[in-house]
Amino acid sequence: MERHPTDRRYIEELTNKEIIEGNNKAPKALDLEDESRLYNELEVSVLNVQNIIHKEGQPVPCTYVYFQLLGYPDKFTNPVMDSTSPVFNERFGFPMITNDQQVRLLQRSTLTFFLMDIKREEIEGDDSNGYLGEVHVPLSTLGDGCNLNDR
Numbered sequence: 826m827e828r829h830p831t832d833r834r835y836i837e838e839l840t841n842k843e844i845i846e847g848n849n850k851a852p853k854a855l856d857l858e859d860e861s862r863l864y865n866e867l868e869v870s871v872l873n874v875q876n877i878i879h880k881e882g883q884p885v886p887c888t889y890v891y892f893q894l895l896g897y898p899d900k901f902t903n904p905v906m907d908s909t910s911p912v913f914n915e916r917f918g919f920p921m922i923t924n925d926q927q928v929r930l931l932q933r934s935t936l937t938f939f940l941m942d943i944k945r946e947e948i949e950g951d952d953s954n955g956y957l958g959e960v961h962v963p964l965s966t967l968g969d970g971c972n973l974n975d976r
Contacts (some may be wrong), residue, residue, distance in 0.1 A: 830974075833916055840862075849938075856922065857967070858946045864920065864921070864922060864923070865920075865921055865922075865923045866918050866919065866920050866921065867894070867918070867921050867967070868917070868918050868919075869892070869894060869900075869916070869917045869919065869936070870915070870916045870917075871890045871902050871912060871913045871914075871916075871917075871938065872912070872913060873910065873912045873913060873914070874888065874890075874910065874911050874916055874940060875910045876909060876910060877909040877910070877940070877957060878913075879909060879916075880936075881942070882929075884907075884944050885907040885908065885909060886904070886907075886908070886909065886942040886943075886944060886945070887904050887906045887942060887943040887944050888904065888908070888911050888942055888957065889901055889902050889903065889904040889909060889913075889940075889941055889943065889945070890902045890913060890938050890939065890940055890941070890946045891938070891939045892936060892938045892939065893896065893918075893943055894919055895919075895930065895934060896919075896920050896937055897919055897962055900917050902915045903915065904943055907955075918922060920937055931964045931965070932964070932965045932973050933965075934964045934965075935961050935962065935963050936961070936962045936964055936966060937959055937961050937962075938959060938960045938962070939956065939958075939959045940956075940957040940958045941955045941956060941957060941961065942955045942956075943955065945957075
């Protein structure tokens with residue numbers, strides 16, 4: 826809701842109005858208006874990588890980052906050519922329903938980012954397939970509704 830402050834105010838006003846008016850509906854299946862409150866968007870930012878180690882005499886890596894969030898399609902950054910400290914500055918949005926089941930899934934999940942080198946992918950006999958390293962980011966704090974900034 827950070828991206829849509831007008832919608833946020835509308836939902837807050839509607840919720841406050843229901844509380845003030847004492848709107849005590851019997852619990853039942855969510856109607857469309859209530860269900861729309863459950864939609865949110867998770868944004869994953871891939872900023873940079875610092876000090877990639879490479880051996881002298883080998884080409885400087887051309888890197889990209891690959892990841893997959895939960896069941897969403899795979900995501901790839903644009904490659905950064907010939908850098909040991911590439912800057913990606915890319916953001917990926919994932920629409921998400923924030924019901925209890927999804928929150929529990931987030932609390933148990935970890936997001937893994939893989940750093941890959943295009944040049945090493947093309948070398949025959951290189952068993953790494955371009956793999957340079959990975960970072961694991963636990964998503965448990967997102968299930969609590971908190972921002973997560975992990976570097």
